[in-house]
Amino acid sequence: MSERVIPLIDQRIASLAAPSHVQPIAATGLLGDTLGRPLRDLRISVTDRCNFRCSYCMPKEVFDKDYQYLPHQSLLSFEEITRTARLFVAHGVQKIRLTGGEPLLRKNIEVLIEQLAQLRTVDGQPLDITLTTNGSLLRRKAQALKDAGLQRVTVSLDGLDDATFRTMNDVDFPVADVLDGIAAARETGLRNIKVNMVVKRGTNEQEILPMARHFQGSGVTLRFIEYMDVGATNGWRMHEVMPSEQVVRHIHAQMPLVQLEPSAPGETAERWGYAGANGLHDPSLGEIGVISSVTQAFCGDCNRARLSTEGKLYLCLFASQGYDLRALIRGGADDQALSSAIAHIWQGRSDRYSELRSAMDPDQSAPAGARRVEMSYIGG
Ligand code: SAM
Ligand code: SF4
Ligand code: SF4
Numbered sequence: 001m002s003e004r005v006i007p008l009i010d011q012r013i014a015s016l017a018a019p020s021h022v023q024p025i026a027a028t029g030l031l032g033d034t035l036g037r038p039l040r041d042l043r044i045s046v047t048d049r050c051n052f053r054c055s056y057c058m059p060k061e062v063f064d065k066d067y068q069y070l071p072h073q074s075l076l077s078f079e080e081i082t083r084t085a086r087l088f089v090a091h092g093v094q095k096i097r098l099t100g101g102e103p104l105l106r107k108n109i110e111v112l113i114e115q116l117a118q119l120r121t122v123d124g125q126p127l128d129i130t131l132t133t134n135g136s137l138l139r140r141k142a143q144a145l146k147d148a149g150l151q152r153v154t155v156s157l158d159g160l161d162d163a164t165f166r167t168m169n170d171v172d173f174p175v176a177d178v179l180d181g182i183a184a185a186r187e188t189g190l191r192n193i194k195v196n197m198v199v200k201r202g203t204n205e206q207e208i209l210p211m212a213r214h215f216q217g218s219g220v221t222l223r224f225i226e227y228m229d230v231g232a233t234n235g236w237r238m239h240e241v242m243p244s245e246q247v248v249r250h251i252h253a254q255m256p257l258v259q260l261e262p263s264a265p266g267e268t269a270e271r272w273g274y275a276g277a278n279g280l281h282d283p284s285l286g287e288i289g290v291i292s293s294v295t296q297a298f299c300g301d302c303n304r305a306r307l308s309t310e311g312k313l314y315l316c317l318f319a320s321q322g323y324d325l326r327a328l329i330r331g332g333a334d335d336q337a338l339s340s341a342i343a344h345i346w347q348g349r350s351d352r353y354s355e356l357r358s359a360m361d362p363d364q365s366a367p368a369g370a371r372r373v374e375m376s377y378i379g380g
Contacts, residue, residue: 014321015321017324018313018325018341022340022343023340025340031346033315033349034347035349035352037301037349042089042096044307045307045308045309046075046112048101051136053170053171055170057374057376059170062233075309076310076311076326078111078115083329084329085116089120090339094125095128095129095130096129097129097130097154098130101377110150114149116129128151129151130151132156133153133155134178138153138155150190153194155195156196158198161175168200168203186220194220195211195215195223198227199227199242200227201227201239201242208247215286216285217286221287221288224289226244226293226294227294230318243294244290251288256275260281266301266302269290270292273286299351299352310326311324314373315349315351317353317378318351318353320373
């Protein structure tokens with residue numbers, strides 16, 4: 001075992017009971033938490049399995065052949081997910097992101113997308129449905145996903161150099177196949193394709209410029225994500241984080257950038273557009289995004305809830321426990337009871353981990369004693 005990998009303590013077992021007898025809370029679409037933050041974005045993990053072993057997410061030493069994934073009956077069924085999502089939508093959710101693990105490993109995922117695509121926001125609008133994938137199965141699945149109603153997709157890709165990429169995914173997966181997956185997504189007409197690159201200093205920062213050059217003007221938006229101290233197994237250290245500000249400066253030195261307005265409130269990415277010869281943003285060259293989850297806390301308008309593979313509701317990416325909605329769902333709770341429980345939990349939310357971390361010792365990623373849930377379990 002590599003000395004920096006920390007053995008997994010199974011946070012899936014720990015959970016908080018979802019309240020079963022709360023005063024009915026009407027679904028008005030205007031739900032707010034203790035800091036007045038609305039509920040707009042629901043991220044649903046559809047599997048805890050993955051065919052990659054990215055060292056920052058599912059290090060091989062922990063997620064080995066003996067690792068116990070959740071049994072199939074533990075997973076929320078598509079019907080259970082859709083029912084729960086409908087209640088979240090009535091409380092104000094406008095965007096749903098499917099994630100994992102690797103969501104395209106969930107059998108017939110397009111059937112779930114088809115069901116979710118029928119839902120309407122409180123204003124009667126279709127939901128913004130997207131999916132984050134490592135791209136390995138995208139060539140095979142892109143058309144079915146599009147046909148089912150998926151509007152856009154985010155593909156994770158940490159570099160263009162094949163050797164670097166194979167090392168990062170740690171299963172020797174070739175970069176050409178992910179690029180081909182992105183091409184397949186474009187061919188089907190999926191719009192607004194994004195590519196997420198986690199930057200880990202000492203591992204792939206040399207890929208920043210090649211990636212920027214490759215995607216400039218391609219219609220695909222490249223986003224750089226700071227390596228986060230999520231989970232408890234990746235042996236995170238602050239010195240491996242490359243602050244977004246440095247990423248922007250590095251690109252700007254070669255390919256001038258101008259800052260753009262945020263696209264939506266609560267948007268995690270800061271936007272930078274490529275400048276044309278006149279120094280103004282040239283839309284034909286496109287833009288990049290930077291997600292500074294470590295160096296710039298953005299909890300103030302965090303409107304994201306996460307539903308784990310087995311139906312636990314997490315109020316923060318860094319939470320150590322989730323609320324067991326599945327117990328209510330399978331215990332026969334009706335829509336009113338389940339909806340009120342969701343509202344009650346959100347109304348009690350006060351999480352703002354990134355802001356609190358800013359005040360901590362830089363290498364001390366979690367308050368003493370706190371063990372966090374893995375990214376592969378609740379999704380990004
Ligand atoms: N398997 C899919 C994928 O890789 O796109 C979806 C799940 S993955 C957990 C979602 C996102 O989280 C990916 O973009 C991945 O790069 C990012 N991620 C995982 N661990 C991370 C970490 N420690 N820091 C920053 N981003 C991370
Ligand atoms: Fe799998 Fe995505 Fe995690 Fe990589 S980041 S191990 S592809 S779930
Ligand atoms: Fe939201 Fe938690 Fe991230 Fe803050 S740390 S932005 S509350 S998920």
